[in-house]
Every structure is written in structure tokens, then in C-alpha cells.
Amino acid sequence: MAVDAVLKFEARSNSKNENKRLIKEGFLLGNVNCRGLDSVAVAVRKEEFRKVYKKYGRNCILKLEGEDQQDFEVMVKAIQTNPKDYDYQHVDFQKVLFTDAVKADVAIRYTGIEFLQAKRLVLNRLFDVIPVVGLPQDIPHVIEFDLSNAKAADNILVGDLAFPEGITPEMDKKQLIASVIEV
Secondary structure (H helix, E strand, C coil): CCCCEEEEEEECCCCHHHHHHHHHCCEEEEEEECCCCCCEEEEEEHHHHHHHHHHHCCCCCEEEECCCCCEEEEEEEEEEECCCCCCEEEEEEEECCCCCCEEEEEEEEEECHHHHHHCCEEEEECCCEEEEEECHHHCCCEEEEECCCCCCCCEEEHHHCCCCCCCEECCCCCCEEEEEEEC
16 A cells, blocks of 8 residues: 555534634645545645645545544545635545556656757647556556657657556557647
């Protein structure tokens, strides 16, 4: 069980006044969802969550520790942001079972872009993330693709990406995700 980070949480009620108080104290409201069970209303420190999310990304496995010895191993399912200042407003966590496959979006990181610029080439990205299926502990944070040997008119397909063992893409292997073009 590869847990990336630990966050403390407080159980919260659904009362409007308590939620406003928690938000003023710097908490981020959220829910922990689990298949077949009722969701649990939680509140985590917004700054701690921001640091963990920035460091480990969306596909990290978090351990939420409660005051009453209640722990959850979760992944971030959805984040709602305030459209005015793009600050986190609400987070949904999904409780993970390390034996069941989950769906997740994995970011693609292109390396060697400076070699393209030296050849006066440009990378035209069609997809920034790839939906994959696999066990939660096997899902990578990013998938890297090296462009140092790319030439003009090269097409990058889903099948060209190197996925870790146990991870399968949900897109067709012949789906175009990026292309290299001349300026």
C-alpha cells in the first residue's frame, strides 16, 4: 500500500453555520465517497491540501486521518474551484481499495521540446491527459514522452506512449495525441 501523503481531517456536520466557521478557519470542505456506503463529510486544512496536491498531483493516494481514529485511504476524485479567484472550494475524495481497478486521468509530459525549437519545429498537442485503468497504487502521476528525435510531420499516437505494467489506456492505441509541425 503506497500512500503518498497524510492529511488530518475533521468530521463535519452539514449545518450552514459550522461550514462557514470551518471555511473562515482555513479549512477546505469535502466528502469521502465509497462504493456501497454513505459519504462522509470532512474538512481538511486548505493550505496542507494545496501543498500535497501541488507536490504529488491528482493521482496520489492520500491517507486521511481523523481525530476519532477513523482513517481513509483516498484519491482525489473532483475539485470545485471558485470562478472568481480560482481558489479551492470543495473536494471529493474516492476511497480506494487496493484490489480494485480505478479509472484516472494521467497527464502527459513532453521532454526534449528544446530540440524541436532548435530545428524550428512546433509540437501541436491534441490531448494533455490520457484516461487509464489500473490499480490505484500503479497509476503514475505523469507519463513522459521524449521528443529529442522527433522530425517534422511526426505523429504521436497513444500506442507510442510507454505505460507502466498493469496500466491500460482507455483510448484507442491509434488515437492521435500530438503532432510535430514545421513553423
